Amino acid sequence: MSKPKVFEKPTGVKDYLPEAAAKLRAIETKVLQCMEGWGYREIITPTLEFYDTVGVASSTEDRKLFKLLDRNGTTLVMRSDVTAPIARVVSSLLKEQPFPIRLSYRANVFRAFEAEAGRDAEFFQTGLELVGDASSESDAEVIALAIASLQAAGVEKFKIALGHVGFLTGLFNETLQERAEAQQALKECLLNRDHVGYRDTIKSLGLSEEVERELSGILRLRGGQEICAQAREVARDPLAQQSIAHLCEVWDVLEAYGVSEHVLIDLTMIGDFSYYTGMTFEGYAADLGFPVCSGGRYDNLLTQFGRPAPATGFALKTNRILEAVSHQRVERPGAVLIVYTAARRGEAFKKAQALRLQGDFMVETRLLAGEAQRVEAARTAQGAFTVNGAAYNDVIEFV
Amino acid sequence: MSKPKVFEKPTGVKDYLPEAAAKLRAIETKVLQCMEGWGYREIITPTLEFYDTVGVASSTEDRKLFKLLDRNGTTLVMRSDVTAPIARVVSSLLKEQPFPIRLSYRANVFRAFEAEAGRDAEFFQTGLELVGDASSESDAEVIALAIASLQAAGVEKFKIALGHVGFLTGLFNETLQERAEAQQALKECLLNRDHVGYRDTIKSLGLSEEVERELSGILRLRGGQEICAQAREVARDPLAQQSIAHLCEVWDVLEAYGVSEHVLIDLTMIGDFSYYTGMTFEGYAADLGFPVCSGGRYDNLLTQFGRPAPATGFALKTNRILEAVSHQRVERPGAVLIVYTAARRGEAFKKAQALRLQGDFMVETRLLAGEAQRVEAARTAQGAFTVNGAAYNDVIEFV
Numbered sequence: 001m002s003k004p005k006v007f008e009k010p011t012g013v014k015d016y017l018p019e020a021a022a023k024l025r026a027i028e029t030k031v032l033q034c035m036e037g038w039g040y041r042e043i044i045t046p047t048l049e050f051y052d053t054v055g056v057a058s059s060t061e062d063r064k065l066f067k068l069l070d071r072n073g074t075t076l077v078m079r080s081d082v083t084a085p086i087a088r089v090v091s092s093l094l095k096e097q098p099f100p101i102r103l104s105y106r107a108n109v110f111r112a113f114e115a116e117a118g119r120d121a122e123f124f125q126t127g128l129e130l131v132g133d134a135s136s137e138s139d140a141e142v143i144a145l146a147i148a149s150l151q152a153a154g155v156e157k158f159k160i161a162l163g164h165v166g167f168l169t170g171l172f173n174e175t176l177q178e179r180a181e182a183q184q185a186l187k188e189c190l191l192n193r194d195h196v197g198y199r200d201t202i203k204s205l206g207l208s209e210e211v212e213r214e215l216s217g218i219l220r221l222r223g224g225q226e227i228c229a230q231a232r233e234v235a236r237d238p239l240a241q242q243s244i245a246h247l248c249e250v251w252d253v254l255e256a257y258g259v260s261e262h263v264l265i266d267l268t269m270i271g272d273f274s275y276y277t278g279m280t281f282e283g284y285a286a287d288l289g290f291p292v293c294s295g296g297r298y299d300n301l302l303t304q305f306g307r308p309a310p311a312t313g314f315a316l317k318t319n320r321i322l323e324a325v326s327h328q329r330v331e332r333p334g335a336v337l338i339v340y341t342a343a344r345r346g347e348a349f350k351k352a353q354a355l356r357l358q359g360d361f362m363v364e365t366r367l368l369a370g371e372a373q374r375v376e377a378a379r380t381a382q383g384a385f386t387v388n389g390a391a392y393n394d395v396i397e398f399v
Numbered sequence: 400m401s402k403p404k405v406f407e408k409p410t411g412v413k414d415y416l417p418e419a420a421a422k423l424r425a426i427e428t429k430v431l432q433c434m435e436g437w438g439y440r441e442i443i444t445p446t447l448e449f450y451d452t453v454g455v456a457s458s459t460e461d462r463k464l465f466k467l468l469d470r471n472g473t474t475l476v477m478r479s480d481v482t483a484p485i486a487r488v489v490s491s492l493l494k495e496q497p498f499p500i501r502l503s504y505r506a507n508v509f510r511a512f513e514a515e516a517g518r519d520a521e522f523f524q525t526g527l528e529l530v531g532d533a534s535s536e537s538d539a540e541v542i543a544l545a546i547a548s549l550q551a552a553g554v555e556k557f558k559i560a561l562g563h564v565g566f567l568t569g570l571f572n573e574t575l576q577e578r579a580e581a582q583q584a585l586k587e588c589l590l591n592r593d594h595v596g597y598r599d600t601i602k603s604l605g606l607s608e609e610v611e612r613e614l615s616g617i618l619r620l621r622g623g624q625e626i627c628a629q630a631r632e633v634a635r636d637p638l639a640q641q642s643i644a645h646l647c648e649v650w651d652v653l654e655a656y657g658v659s660e661h662v663l664i665d666l667t668m669i670g671d672f673s674y675y676t677g678m679t680f681e682g683y684a685a686d687l688g689f690p691v692c693s694g695g696r697y698d699n700l701l702t703q704f705g706r707p708a709p710a711t712g713f714a715l716k717t718n719r720i721l722e723a724v725s726h727q728r729v730e731r732p733g734a735v736l737i738v739y740t741a742a743r744r745g746e747a748f749k750k751a752q753a754l755r756l757q758g759d760f761m762v763e764t765r766l767l768a769g770e771a772q773r774v775e776a777a778r779t780a781q782g783a784f785t786v787n788g789a790a791y792n793d794v795i796e797f798v
Binding site for chain 2: 003004005006007008009010011013014015016017018020021022024025029036037038039041042043044045046047048049050052053066067068070071074076078085088089091092093094097098102103108110112121122135137141253256257258304305306333335345346349356359361362363364365367388389390
């Protein structure tokens with residue numbers, strides 16, 4: 001292949017210029033502050049982990065992991081999420097801390113997507129984990145906090161789609177017993193939200209009319225609490241029934257939080273992650289074709305790290321939220337340029353320092369080459385100044 | 400080799416638990432706010448870069464770079480600093496922006512140190528670059544801002560050691576002309592602050608007594624502005640003389656900033672980085688045996704990215720500063736536990752929400768299994784509560 005050009009970056013990574021960086025950091029800060037209000041404290045885990053521990057435990061497909069070798073020949077991965085690293089920490093450094101444990105994080109994560117898919121290889125997540133509580137209360141807590149986090153991030157219109165892994169598993173076990181391939185094909189369709197493919201697959205399976213109707217019917221199971229009642233009629237399997245009962249409980253708690261208006265039960269939803277074991281959810285912002293957050297219950301992960309415990313959590317996709325709020329303006333401090341001659345340098349620096357201490361100015365200073373030189377400041381129509389191509393709210397001279 | 404245990408991390412990387420993470424983030428935030436006051440705006444560059452562009456241009460030795468291959472077989476590196484990536488951005492996305500350009504960053508960087516050395520493989524930097532200004536004024540600006548940043552980070556006692564690459568180069572060219580190996584050996588000694596080795600090497604070179612005295616004499620060139628006058632006498636080489644004149648100018652500007660008390664001229668200092676071309680500096684905190692910041696002028700780097708320009712900057716070693724301020728306490732919001740029965744869930748959530756909106760509480764909520772259950776809260780001697788092993792400032796019951 002040809003050598004990359006000097007200005008090129010690897011596929012799927014980005015530079016965030018000051019405007020975008022300020023917005024991204026503001027989202028992270030506001031969301032983490034919101035999470036702290038609910039008792040979640042930030043932790044920082046490393047970018048590199050062992051493949052055999054966190055890499056294998058993570059929900060990311062093996063081929064999507066960025067791998068490298070350390071000096072001893074051991075395979076490392078660049079973290080593809082922060083859930084597995086937190087499971088490691090909860091089971092090691094925090095193993096004496098009693099449950100429930102509430103932790104939050106902001107981190108960049110890495111997934112080696114196909115270049116042609118045009119997807120990010122490095123992206124930003126702001127998320128949390130609630131470890132050691134199996135109750136519907138804790139599922140509702142993380143959903144309510146996902147809603148509060150999206151609001152804190154400035155996302156104005158969004159919906160949380162709420163499903164349960166157990167409902168589909170139960171329904172498929174009931175209707176497609178021992179037909180693992182068919183189950184898998186149908187799940188793939190649902191994962192890709194390919195409803196046409198889902199219906200076609202059903203037709204191709206040679207099922208009874210009743211079962212066909214049952215399986216197609218779930219595509220309509222999207223809505224408010226009334227969906228629970230309908231779902232109970234569709235799937236008689238005990239696991240499916242249990243799952244629905246659990247969602248009903250979660251819904252009740254969400255109503256007590258006063259946030260159920262943001263939630264849509266969607267029983268066709270399959271979490272991205274193979275390791276979800278209970279409720280799963282995704283957040284969709286108006287006008288964006290991709291989820292801005294996703295989460296769910298993963299009761300099996302901690303076992304892999306030697307401290308079995310139920311857990312639930314979610315991650316906001318920080319850089320996607322950036323797109324959702326891209327029209328919003330970020331407050332910036334006023335830009336001031338202080339120009340000075342060598343003879344008045346001390347005065348200029350004192351003035352600069354005084355303005356900086358006030359806290360709402362960005363103050364640049366610039367030496368003029370000689371007493372006779374003047375800065376060529378053009379006052380624009382907006383009352384601001386343009387100096388050498390850069391804009392300032394004010395120019396102060398010590399000459 | 401044996402498989403890593405589930406709780407293990409790769410060599411040289413760390414977990415930051417909530418207490419440490421809060422301090423680290425507070426340092427980053429305060430330092431970036433300080434830098435913004437001086438006109439520096441944060442940018443974010445990717446963790447992965449091409450080896451042939453940023454990897455080669457970076458100051459890090461090749462063997463210390465973390466390398467991996469992308470899907471096309473192109474070699475990538477995990478960034479080992481943010482200076483080279485910023486040079487890439489200034490020469491590409493920002494190529495129309497007039498100089499001077501002021502940019503700041505907070506980032507984790509990666510260096511594959513030998514495992515036995517026990518050094519970090521991933522560490523945190525908070526830094527800035529001032530691109531497009533060759534003046535002693537701009538060198539002084541970044542030194543003054545390094546001092547302000549260390550103060551903002553809470554480092555109480557520190558010294559900035561200030562040197563100049565040109566002084567030693569000039570002196571060695573004058574005294575050890577065409578003896579590249581001898582020059583290299585002496586520079587290695589100075590880099591490692593090995594003064595005994597430096598003196599021994601001089602003795603081994605078979606030099607005249609006068610030259611020996613000259614070369615040994617620089618070990619005493621540490622102090623305030625008076626060092627400049629002494630250094631002028633030691634090295635007659637034009638480059639050395641120019642370098643000293645430049646440092647004198649920088650010193651004058653530092654005096655105008657009122658910060659020269661924090662600065663020590665140290666002409667034996669050699670920057671860690673091969674690419675420094677002018678003044679270099681390092682910051683040392685009291686009681687810590689390693690620098691907490693380092694920086695200098697690098698006028699050749701931008702040329703490699705196609706937009707030749709002088710530049711100067713520095714990076715604070717954020718995780719080392721964390722050690723320097725480890726005794727300081729971080730303000731934490733008060734922890735409140737609200738326990739409730741299902742019947743009073745709505746009231747409990749309202750109370751939690753009201754406290755969270757006040758902004759200075761971490762409020763956890765917990766359902767009691769039945770009306771008869773009470774939370775077993777033990778009031779400690781300090782007036783706080785211990786519930787199930789966790790400490791709270793207050794426990795509120797809705798039962």
